[in-house]
Amino acid sequence: MPSIDKNPNFFRLLIISIATYLVIVSSISFIRSVSSTTDENQWITLPSNLYITKELNNFSIDSNSVEKFKVNLSKIKPGFLLRDINNIVVKDTIQLQKVLNSIKESEINTLGIITNSLPVKYFKIKIKKSKIPGDFIYEMPSSVLIVNVFKGGGSERAGLKAGDFIISINGIKFKDGYEADKYLRVNSSEDILHYKIIRNGEIHDYDVELAKIGVTFYFLLIFFVSFVFYGFGLFIGIRKPGIQAARLISLSFVLTGFLIYNGIEGRYFLDFDILTILQFLTLSACSAIGLPLIIKHLLYFPKEHTELIRKQWIWIVPFILGSIYFVSSNVFYIFFLDVYNMTGYSQFFLFYSISVIIYGIVISIIYRKYSTPENKKTSRLVRYAFYFMLLCFINAAFYERIYFLISENQYIRMAPFPEIVPISLLLLVLAYIYTIGKYSLLDLTIKVPKNIQYIIISSLWKLTFVCIIFLVIWLLSNWKFNFPNIKLSGTSITVLNSPISPDLQEVYSKMLIIFISLFGVFIFWLLNKGIRNVLDKKFHQIRFDYRRAATEFSEIISKTTISELSASIAKELKDLFHLKRIGIILFKNEEKVIAQDYIGFDYKQFSELCKESGKKLSDTIKEFSGEFRIEYLYEPIKTIFHEYKFTYIVPIKTKDKVEGAVLLGEKLSEKSFTREDFNFLSAILMQASIAIENTFLVEDCTLQERLKHELEIARRIQIASLPQRVPDINGLDIAGISKPALEVGGDFYDYLNGTRNEITVIVGDVSGKGTSAALYMSKIQGILRTLNEFMLTPKELFVRANQLLYKYLEKNTFVTVIAAKFDSTVRKVNIARAGHLPIYYYSSNDNKVSKIIPKGILLGKSTNEIFNGHIEEILMDYQPGDVFLFISDGVIEARNNRFDDFDEHRLVDTFRKNIEFCSEKIMDNIVQTVSEFISEVEPYDDLTVVVVKANSDMN
Known part of the structure; x- marks a missing residue:
């Protein structure tokens, strides 16, 4: 045999040949399996053949069953099975009769009962012998118990139900569920099979139409995972055949791929032909070689453990166990076990695999000192994936046994979510790929660009998301809702003594499904949005802000x-x-x-x-x-x-x-x-x-600094020109504020006259912002203060001011102003306006806000004749509790970062909400609300607010 290290192509040819053979056998087996017929139900071998034919009443349920397992029945129905009496397991009616004859009539007995539908439960009842009817047990012949009927399938269409006992198919009897399944699949050429069943103590006949193809999602997932193992093993073996660790990993994964499909999937070898023999022998060989290879390759991966490799017995022992398993399983399977029944073989494999696993764990514990911190870090993800996979396998293999030990009332219970086993195997492959890529092991650089990673992961998430939605839809469509005996109408809620009608039950079910669907859509939307945001952030897919x-x-x-x-x-x-x-x-x-x-x-x-x-x-x-x-x-x-x-x-x-x-x-x-x-x-x-x-341009920077300093001085001067204190006027509560958008601005307000009972409130706005507007504002403020010395009304004041300003204002500059002269002695106010915003007036009598808008045009933009002809003065009464609000356009035109204006609606709403407060509080709350609205956006216009509130104080 050529040296593989010197001739890597030999290993490439070897691994390709092995993988090709295993793929062909697996594919043929897959095709034969999915093309097998099915009657679309689930059955199990009878846990007892003592069939209860009569109802049992006047009993009590064992306290453990009630408190611990929530079993609560008023009667034992026909169709249940009897397992034991007084903890004595009863095999047949003869033994039953002997046990009953040994019991006194008044003695209380404990009967072990098994239900006849999923989940099959085992519980105990206490009953006097005198209350047990005669001939209440029928000893059934060999049969199987239907525990589940697939909705819409051939069995349901024929009339079969969960809880039925099948005693023959086409007149053929069988001793257990395996023989029944074998007969069903071997005779797949028939379209319709004749079933003889027992239901409620009576024998019935049904003709069941078989489905031509029977495949489950779990079966497809197992098949897919096995091919992932084939592919990964081939990839490593072909890319790096000259590295010992790579060769061991390659062989381990290829052989395990066959073991996954033909071992974990658990299909019976029902067709005893050449393919079956090859499949069984190959499975035994893959098991005997594959598991020891896993132990050996861990000595080389992710880093070589030189000290342990020198101790050759460490990896030789698993191969000895594999050889013993291979010989013994084949000998016993062929000569001592039923050639069609894989149950005995599965016990051999379970014992062998547990032995290898325990051996590997013991070795890793004993020699853990040889593992350096670096090795532990490198192999962490692979180890965690192995641990998770082992837990999943242990759960699948021992769940029923462990559950029965913990909970005696659950007689037969399958491990929940069996798909977790193939999923754990997929995670193991991903752990290997990630570890090899991250640490550049086996001289391989497995680097998937992040944008491709993002596409793959986001696509997987979308697929998962769609699957979740379909799963929820399927669950809702198959969920049976039990509603309380309550009838709802437009005028009353009625509690009924009897269950609600099916029609009403259907209405309630539809209403509940609609509500759950709407709630689910919202939850799924939030979930999808959250995960997409996490993925976008993780893979840096965030768009420009x-x-x-x-x-x-x-x-x-x-x-x-x-x-x-x-x-x-x-x-x-x-x-x-x-x-x-x-x-x-x-x-x-x-x-x-x-x-x-x-x-x-x-x-x-x-x-x-x-x-x-x-x-x-x-x-x-x-x-x-x-x-x-x-x-x-x-x-x-x-x-x-x-x-x-x-x-x-x-x-x-x-x-x-x-x-x-x-x-x-x-x-x-x-x-x-x-x-x-x-x-x-x-x-x-x-x-x-x-x-x-x-x-x-440093010089420009210096100039900007000097200008900034001068603007600061101008700002202080402008602030000083505004009212520094609020005049004390009988019957009036006044507050005002002006905030420029820049260092200085064109808004202003003033309080003129200032006697004990009279005051003129003025608010104005000069077009533009900054220095030019501030200079005009100072000039106009001085003119109005000077003219007010002649004790003019608001209208007269504006007419005189327009006459002066018309000569000096630039063409692109204009002024708006509004004034209100209050006389608190008679509670009257004179109001005039020159193009400014209206006064917002709250009437305490009407409890509403209105606008006071006297006619008036811009100040200083027309001759006195025209101006005088377009201005009016309003005289009106006011009452205690009335409020007058003066503003500049910087309030209602304040804009946030979404380019929404604060607008008049928000102003009036804020104004109304604060009417009960004093004028200063009203002013502060309006300014604060505007500030919160624009948030971090810099104001682009000056803001002025003045509030005058009338009260009953007439000191």
Whole structure:
């Protein structure tokens, strides 16, 4: 035999040959299995053949059954089985009669009862012998118990029910469920079979139409998993046949793949032919060799345990056990067991596999000191996958036995969710793939790009999500709801003495299903959204947040030094595009590298190279108007950029002048850059280029600082020009505030007259913002204060002011103002308006808010004749509790980050909610509500609020 290490192709040929043979045998077996007929029900061998034919009454259920197992029956129905009396297992009616004859009539007996439908339960009742009817037991012939009938299947259509006992098929009797199943599948040529059953003590005949193809999802999953093992084993063996660990893994997985399908799947070898013999012998060989290979390959994977490999007996012992198993199982199977019955063989395999597993666990515990921390870390995921798989196998193999020991009332119970076994095997393969790829084991580089990983995982999630939805739909459609005896009508709720009618039951069921469906849609929507967000974040698939980017870049370009600016741009671009690495190079006058920042690698040598190549690098970048690949650079810098894993260069330009460049590395998602990426980056760099240019202009920065200082002085002067205190007016509670959008603004308010009983409240707004608006505001405020000395009404005040302003206001400037003169002695108010927003007036008598809108045009934009003809003054009474609200357009036009205006509706709503408070509280709450509405958005207009509230205080 040639040396495999020197001739790896020999192993390639060997593993391909073995895998091909196993795949062919498995595929033929699969085709034969799925093409077998089925009667679409489930049956089991009788746990007892003593059939109860008469009802049992006047008994009590054993306290353990009631308290522990929630068994509560008023009578024992015909069809149940008798297992034991007074803990004596009864085999037949003769033994039953002997036991009953030995019991006194008044003595209380304990009867062990077995139900006749899934889940098959075993419980005990206490009953006097005198209450046990005569001839209540019928000793059935050999038969099987139907425990489940598939909905809509051939058995249900024929009339068979769970709890029926089949005593013959086509007149053929059988001793157990295996023989019945064998007869059913061997005689698959017949379309209809004649069933003789016992139900409620009576014999019935049914003709059952067989289904031509019988396959379950569990069976398909097992078949799929076995081929995953074949594929993984072949991949490792073909790629790395010269490595011992790879060869052992390859053989282990290929042989285990056959063992999974033909062993775990558990189909009987019903057709005794050449294929059956080959299948059984191959299964025995795969078991005898495959399990020891698993033990041996763990000595080499993920790292070689040299000390343990030298102890050859460690891996020889499992092969000895495998040889003993192979010989003994075949001998006993052929010469001593029923050639058709795999039950005995499964016991051999179970004993053998447990022996190998225990041996492996003992060896790992004894020699755990040889495992280094590094080996433990490398093999952690594989070990956890193995542990999980073993737990799943133990659960599947021993669930019924363990459950019976814990809960005696559950006589026959299958392990829940059997699909967990093949799923655990799939997880084991994934653990191997992940471990090999992460730690580059077996000289293999298994690297799936993250964008492909994302597509696979998101597709799997979508498939899982759809399966979950279909599963829920299926469960709802098959769920039987038991509603209380309550009848609902439009006018009453009636509790009935008898169960509700089927029609009403159906109505309630539909209502409940609709409610559950709506709730389920909401839950599934949240679940899908949450998982998609997690996947997007994990694989860096998050789309651009243009608004956030614009906001953050607005902050970045405010950096005062060029080094801060370049560092901030690099960090922001890396976060926005989710890059593994990025670089920023900034030039001074297209010659000298004035600043550079890099993220994602050690850039000390690289930055020196760029600094030395400043002029040449700048000239090369200048030739390109947009992004370009590294390949277009000159040598040797092109090779160096490649070594540092940069892929693209994006110029930063202003008016064809190169300010710098952005060096792009690979994305974290490992996706290629798209046109959308470059367009977005170009838009950002356009802003950045302006910021870079402005940063170089130190003189402009100095000027900006000086102007800022002067604006601060102007702001303090403007604040001082506004009322510094609230006048004390009898019967009136007044509060006001004005907040400029910039350092200074064009909004203003004032309190004129200021006697004990009279006051004129003025609110105005000059067009524009900033310094120019503030200067006009100061001029207008001075004019109004001067004219008010003549004790004018609001209308007269505006007419005089318009006459003065008309001569001096610029064409693109206008003024709006509104005034209200309150006389608290007579509770009257005069109101005039010059193009300003209305006064919002709350009437305590009517408990409603209305708008007071006297006619009036803009101040200073028309001649006095025209102005006087278009302004009116309103005189009105007010009562204690009435409230007057003055505002500027900065309130209702305040805008949030979704570009929604605060608008008049929100203002009135806020105003009404705060009517009961004092004027200052009303004002504060309105300002606070506006501030909360715009949140972090900077206000773009000045804001002014004045509140006048009338009260009954007339001191």
